[in-house]
Amino acid sequence: QSVLTQPPSVSAAPGQKVTISCSGSSSNIGNNYVAWYQQLPGTAPKLLIYDNDKRPPGIPDRFSGSKSGTSATLGITGLQSGDEADYYCGTWDSSLSAVFGGGTKLTVL
Amino acid sequence: EVQLVQSGAEVKKPGESLKISCKGSGYSFPSYWIGWVRQMPGKGLEWMGIISPGDSDTRYSPSFQGQVTISADKSITTAYLQWSSLKASDTAMYYCVRQRSPTLVGAIYWGQGTLVTVSS
Numbered sequence: 001q002s003v004l005t006q007p008p009s010v011s012a013a014p015g016q017k018v019t020i021s022c023s024g025s026s027s028n029i030g031n032n033y034v035a036w037y038q039q040l041p042g043t044a045p046k047l048l049i050y051d052n053d054k055r056p057p058g059i060p061d062r063f064s065g066s067k068s069g070t071s072a073t074l075g076i077t078g079l080q081s082g083d084e085a086d087y088y089c090g091t092w093d094s095s096l097s098a099v100f101g102g103g104t105k106l107t108v109l
Numbered sequence: 110e111v112q113l114v115q116s117g118a119e120v121k122k123p124g125e126s127l128k129i130s131c132k133g134s135g136y137s138f139p140s141y142w143i144g145w146v147r148q149m150p151g152k153g154l155e156w157m158g159i160i161s162p163g164d165s166d167t168r169y170s171p172s173f174q175g176q177v178t179i180s181a182d183k184s185i186t187t188a189y190l191q192w193s194s195l196k197a198s199d200t201a202m203y204y205c206v207r208q209r210s211p212t213l214v215g216a217i218y219w220g221q222g223t224l225v226t227v228s229s
Contacts, residue, residue: 002153032212032214033212033213033214033215034214035214035215035216037154044204044219044220044221044222045146045154045204045219046219047215047216047217049215050213050214050215050216050217051213051215054215056215056217088153088154090154090156090214090215091214092211092212092213092214095170095171096168096170096171097156097170097171097172098144098156098170098211098212098214099156100153100154100155100156101153102153103153103154
């Protein structure tokens with residue numbers, strides 16, 4: 001059971017918007033930066049968002065991140081078939097470890 | 110170009126030892142932490158621990174403390190993850206990742222992964 005809680009799956013049609021939630025506590029999200037990763041099958045995770053809401057170079061602005069209290073959200077607009085992947089949130093925890101959510105499988109209908 | 114290149118896939122028997130590697134290039138290796146992340150088959154990401162190659166300061170996740178050893182040799186810009194006695198439950202993909210610090214989980218650069226299979 002993961003420290004951070006994500007929905008197991010989300011889905012939306014091409015061109016639509018989807019959000020993925022990540023719920024934690026004051027021990028982790030509440031007091032630390034959040035990152036979001038995309039993992040396509042058979043590949044290493046790819047950083048989409050770091051420090052709650054910053055995009056690395058090359059990540060389109062269709063991807064956005066936000067944090068409020070002990071929860072974080074990844075938003076994806078203009079969905080494309082290539083966005084079908086697993087998405088993970090991650091942050092630091094007071095147990096002295098980085099922690100990740102269980103992952104959310106995005107299906108583009 | 111920043112790269113983290115990991116050693117190849119391994120097939121081992123329970124009880125055997127193993128050391129896998131992660132070679133960094135294209136940046137100042139001592140200046141960034143190298144973390145290790147486990148992904149068991151069909152499962153999510155688990156952070157194992159991290160090392161600062163500059164001074165070998167090493168931190169372990171409580172879940173992995175005592176189960177693995179993380180080390181680094183800055184002279185050859187390589188970090189390592191090792192087991193003294195493998196178990197079948199160690200079967201997983203292992204990724205190394207370049208982190209700005211232990212508490213900042215957002216990391217752009219990841220190795221390609223090393224698949225470890227432990228089976229009798």
